[in-house]
Amino acid sequence: MQIGIPKEIKNNENRVGMTPAGVFELTKNKHVVYVQKEAGFGSGFSDLDYIDAGAIVLDTIEEVYASSDMIVKVKExxxxxxxxxxxxxxxFTYFHFASSEPLTKAMLKSKAVCIAYETVEDKDGSLPLLTPMSEVAGRMAIQQGAKYLEKPIKGRGVLLGGVPGVPPGRVLVLGAGVVGIQAAKMAAGLGAHVTIMDINMKQLRYVxxxxxxxxxxEFSSEYNIRKRIKDHDLIVGGVLLKGAKAPKLISRDMLKDMRPGTVLVDVAVDQGGCMETTKATTHENPTYIIDDVVHYCVANMPGAVPYTSTLALTNVTLPYVIRLANQGWEKACEKDPTLAKGLNIVNGKIVYEEIAEAFNWSVDAI
Structure with a gap:
């Protein structure tokens, strides 16, 4: 199979769809891999690294798409x-269709086969291709939140870990999934007081x-959230509904109950965000302020640490890429129910129900 690795062109996205080590495995399996010139630079990989791994480096993104049967990317x-x-x-990439109607319509029109990393699902309900980026984003949420709590950036001026004689900062984490647990772990490591909320009692017992x-x-409810936002310095949104829009847990009117300089980090922004005032930002302009509350809503947080993120992503995507390349998408998905869950759009049809529901579309009508 001809496999293309284009350079990511989303704002400040420095990750790349595959490491040279991944390319080596594909070429070892007799596949041809085309990598766009300088695609790996942001992640610390040179064109020579890819050439040494057996790739053919092409100058333009147009050449990569035109030469390839399968495109392996990072972002939509x-x-x-x-x-x-x-x-x-x-x-094969992260699509997050439910948060973008124009993207969904464009892919329907293309009649391409769209396999989304974020909906590839194991029997136990875990999301193996989303997990590593959720781990990165959860940890980064605290790293970024701690920074934006600083007064020069309009935060409350709170040091999360506190110092002797001064209480630590308080962190509220919404969601006890992968993002939430990693965020809580990082915040706790800094010495902050952490409250983590979820509606899944099994997860709360584990935490x-x-x-x-x-x-x-604490069990998550609107009443409890409204109570906690009044005295917490950093609020991290890490809720996820597989393939669907995230629920809005923080409404606009709640901002008035927060102290000036409170920081909101919405990790769910890729799926539309779990806060009513969320709008996607970039690493170039990561924050905005509403009612004296600092919002950090970067839609590709792991793109700020691309070396770590690209390695972590290729570790989990490569086995699936090899299966798709060796067997073709139909046979690979037929043999592997986990991979089949990643099918979102096929030949101009939505095949993942939650996407249609996000736009109130009928699956049969599309």
Whole structure:
């Protein structure tokens, strides 16, 4: 199979769809891999690294798409890429369709096979291709939140860990999934007081068992959220509904109950965000302020640490890429129910129900 690795062109996205080590495995399996010139630079990989691994380096993104049967990316295609995606393509990447109607319509029009990393699902309900980026984003949420709590950046001026004689900062984490647990772990490591909320009591029991005593759990409800936002300095949104829009847990009117300089980090922004005032930002302009509350809503947080993120991503995507390349998408998905869950759009039809529901579309009508 001809496999293409284009350079990511989303704002400040420095990750790349595959490491040279991944390319080596594909070429060892007799596949041809085309890598766009300088695609790996942001992640610390040179064109020579890819050439040594057996790749063919092409100058332009147009050449990569035109030469390839399967495209392996990191982020969803943006508008400039829409015309490049044709009906013969299999596109394997993070799509997050539920948060973008224009992207969904463009991929339907292309009639390409769209396999989304974020909906590949194991039997136990875990999301193996989303997990590593959720781990990165959860940890980064605290790293970024701690920074934006600083007064020169309009935060409350709170040091999360406190100092002797001064109480630590308070962190509220919404969601006890992968993002939430990693965020709580990082915040606890800094010495902050952490409250983590979820509606899944099994998850809360797990958190209670594994976290130190300054991480407390609480059942998530609007009443409890409204109570906690009044005295917490950093609020991290880490809720996820597989393939669907995130629920809005923080409404606009709640901002008035927060102290000036409170920081909101919405990790769920890729799925539309779990806060009513969320709007996607970039690493170039990561924050905005509403009612004296600092919002950090970068849609590709792991793109700020691309070396770590690219390695972590290729570790989990490569086995699936090899299966798709060796067997073709139909046979690979037929043999592997986990991979089959990643099918979102096929030949101009939505095949993942939550996407249609996000836009109130009928699956049969599309």
């Amino acid at each position: 295609p943006i508008e400039q890429e829409y015309p490049l995606i044709q009906s013969h393509h299999v596109v 209670n068992d594994v976290m130190p005593s300054h991480v407390v759990t």
